[in-house]
Amino acid sequence: MSSEIDKILDGCINKVVLIKLKNHTTIRGNLQAFDQHMNLVLTEVEDITEKEVKNLNKIILRGDNILIVSPHEK
Amino acid sequence: MSSEIDKILDGCINKVVLIKLKNHTTIRGNLQAFDQHMNLVLTEVEDITEKEVKNLNKIILRGDNILIVSPHEK
Amino acid sequence: MSSEIDKILDGCINKVVLIKLKNHTTIRGNLQAFDQHMNLVLTEVEDITEKEVKNLNKIILRGDNILIVSPHEK
Amino acid sequence: MSSEIDKILDGCINKVVLIKLKNHTTIRGNLQAFDQHMNLVLTEVEDITEKEVKNLNKIILRGDNILIVSPHEK
Amino acid sequence: MSSEIDKILDGCINKVVLIKLKNHTTIRGNLQAFDQHMNLVLTEVEDITEKEVKNLNKIILRGDNILIVSPHEK
Amino acid sequence: MSSEIDKILDGCINKVVLIKLKNHTTIRGNLQAFDQHMNLVLTEVEDITEKEVKNLNKIILRGDNILIVSPHEK
Amino acid sequence: MSSEIDKILDGCINKVVLIKLKNHTTIRGNLQAFDQHMNLVLTEVEDITEKEVKNLNKIILRGDNILIVSPHEK
Numbered sequence: 058m059s060s061e062i063d064k065i066l067d068g069c070i071n072k073v074v075l076i077k078l079k080n081h082t083t084i085r086g087n088l089q090a091f092d093q094h095m096n097l098v099l100t101e102v103e104d105i106t107e108k109e110v111k112n113l114n115k116i117i118l119r120g121d122n123i124l125i126v127s128p129h130e131k
Numbered sequence: 132m133s134s135e136i137d138k139i140l141d142g143c144i145n146k147v148v149l150i151k152l153k154n155h156t157t158i159r160g161n162l163q164a165f166d167q168h169m170n171l172v173l174t175e176v177e178d179i180t181e182k183e184v185k186n187l188n189k190i191i192l193r194g195d196n197i198l199i200v201s202p203h204e205k
Numbered sequence: 206m207s208s209e210i211d212k213i214l215d216g217c218i219n220k221v222v223l224i225k226l227k228n229h230t231t232i233r234g235n236l237q238a239f240d241q242h243m244n245l246v247l248t249e250v251e252d253i254t255e256k257e258v259k260n261l262n263k264i265i266l267r268g269d270n271i272l273i274v275s276p277h278e279k
Numbered sequence: 280m281s282s283e284i285d286k287i288l289d290g291c292i293n294k295v296v297l298i299k300l301k302n303h304t305t306i307r308g309n310l311q312a313f314d315q316h317m318n319l320v321l322t323e324v325e326d327i328t329e330k331e332v333k334n335l336n337k338i339i340l341r342g343d344n345i346l347i348v349s350p351h352e353k
Numbered sequence: 354m355s356s357e358i359d360k361i362l363d364g365c366i367n368k369v370v371l372i373k374l375k376n377h378t379t380i381r382g383n384l385q386a387f388d389q390h391m392n393l394v395l396t397e398v399e400d401i402t403e404k405e406v407k408n409l410n411k412i413i414l415r416g417d418n419i420l421i422v423s424p425h426e427k
Numbered sequence: 428m429s430s431e432i433d434k435i436l437d438g439c440i441n442k443v444v445l446i447k448l449k450n451h452t453t454i455r456g457n458l459q460a461f462d463q464h465m466n467l468v469l470t471e472v473e474d475i476t477e478k479e480v481k482n483l484n485k486i487i488l489r490g491d492n493i494l495i496v497s498p499h500e501k
Numbered sequence: 502m503s504s505e506i507d508k509i510l511d512g513c514i515n516k517v518v519l520i521k522l523k524n525h526t527t528i529r530g531n532l533q534a535f536d537q538h539m540n541l542v543l544t545e546v547e548d549i550t551e552k553e554v555k556n557l558n559k560i561i562l563r564g565d566n567i568l569i570v571s572p573h574e575k
Binding site: 061062065066079095120121123124125126127128 | 187
C-alpha cells in the first residue's frame, strides 16, 4: 500500500475502526496492527451487523474480505 | 497503474469523486489518497445508492471492490 | 500486455470504444488512456445497456471488470 | 504460457477460432494477436451463442473470461 | 504478512483458535503451524457451525478460505 | 508446478486424460501440451458431461477452469 | 508454503488423506506428490461425498479448489 494509506492506518492504531466486509457484515474494533494485504489485528471486536451485538474479542481479519475501513468517530 | 492513470487520479485529489462498486453501491467522497491497487482514502463520504443518503465520513476503500471512479462535475 | 495488444489500444486513443463488462453492462466512451491491467480512462461515457442511455462523463474503469473492448465503427 | 501453447496460438493467427467463455457465451473470430494473459485480439467476431448470430466486428477479449479456445475446422 | 501479524499467530501456536470461514463454517482447533498465505495446520479440530460438533482431527486449512482467526479465550 | 507434477503430466502426453471442470463439465481428450498455469492443449476432445457426447476436436483449455485431471484408464 | 506445512504434507506421502473441496465434494486418496500451489497428485481416489462411493483412480487436483486436507486416521 502507498505510504499515504499506511500513514492513515497507522493513525488508527489503538483507535476504534468500523469495518464493512464484502459479506455484508459490519464489525467494530480497536486496531492493533495491519500489513500490506490489509490483514488487520483487532481487539474488543463487536459484530454490529444486527441490533444484537456479538462480541468477538481479538481477531485477525484477512484483508481480502474488506470493503471499507473507517476511523470511528462519535 | 500507468503514470497516465496516476496523473488523472492525482488531479482528483481534494476533489469530489463518484465511485460505483461491484456490489452495486454508489458512493461519493473527497479523494485524499490512492495507491497502485486503487485503494482510495476518501473524506465526507456519502452512500448515495438509495434516495436516503447515508454518511460514512472518512473511509479507506479497498480497490478490488471498484467498478468505476468518476470525477464528479456538477 | 503484449506490445501487439498495446498497439491496438494505442490506436483507439481519442476514439470511441464499446466496452462490455462482466456484469452485463455495455458502455461507450472516448478512450484517453490505459495501463497494463487494462484499466481505462474514458470521456463522454454513456451506459447504453438499456434503451435509456445514461451519461457518465469521464471515468476510470478498473480493468478486471472488462469482458471485451471493441473499437466502435459506425 | 509455455512456448508449446504459444506455438499453437501462433498457428491460429489469421485463422478462425471458436471461443467458449466462462459466462456461457460462444464467439467465433479471426485471431489477430494474443499475449501471455491469453488476452486475444479478434476480427470478424460473431456471437454464436444463440441461433441469431450477433456481429461484434473487432474486439479485444480479456483472457480471464476464457474457458476454451479452439481452432475452427469445418 | 507483517512481522506484527506473524507475532500474533506465533503467540497462538499450541493454543486453541476459533476460525470463521468465508463459507459460513466455524471451526475450532489447536494451531500447530502457519505460513505467509495464512495456510494453517490445526489439530483436535472441531466443526462447531451447528449444535452437533463434528470432529475433524488434524487438518491443513488453505488460507484463502479464512474470514477471521481468533485466539479462543474462555 | 513442482517437477513431480510436471513429470506426471509429461507422462500423459499423447494419452487420453479425463478432465473435470469447476463448471461441472467433464471432458476427455488427448493431451498434447501443458504449461505452468495448467493450461492444456488437447486433441480429439469430447464433452462427456451428458449422455450425448459432443465433439470439440482440438482445444486450448485455460488452467483456472480445472478441478481435476485424471489419466484415463479403461 | 512454509517448510512447516511442507513437512506435514511430506509426512502424508504414500498415506491416505481426506480432502474437502470448496464445491462441497469430499474425496479420499493416497497422496503421491504436491507443489507450492497445493496442487496434489493422488491415487486410489474415491469421491465419498455421497453414500455411493465413486472411484476416480489417479488424479491431479488443482490446489485452488481445496478447503482442507486431512491425514486420514481410522
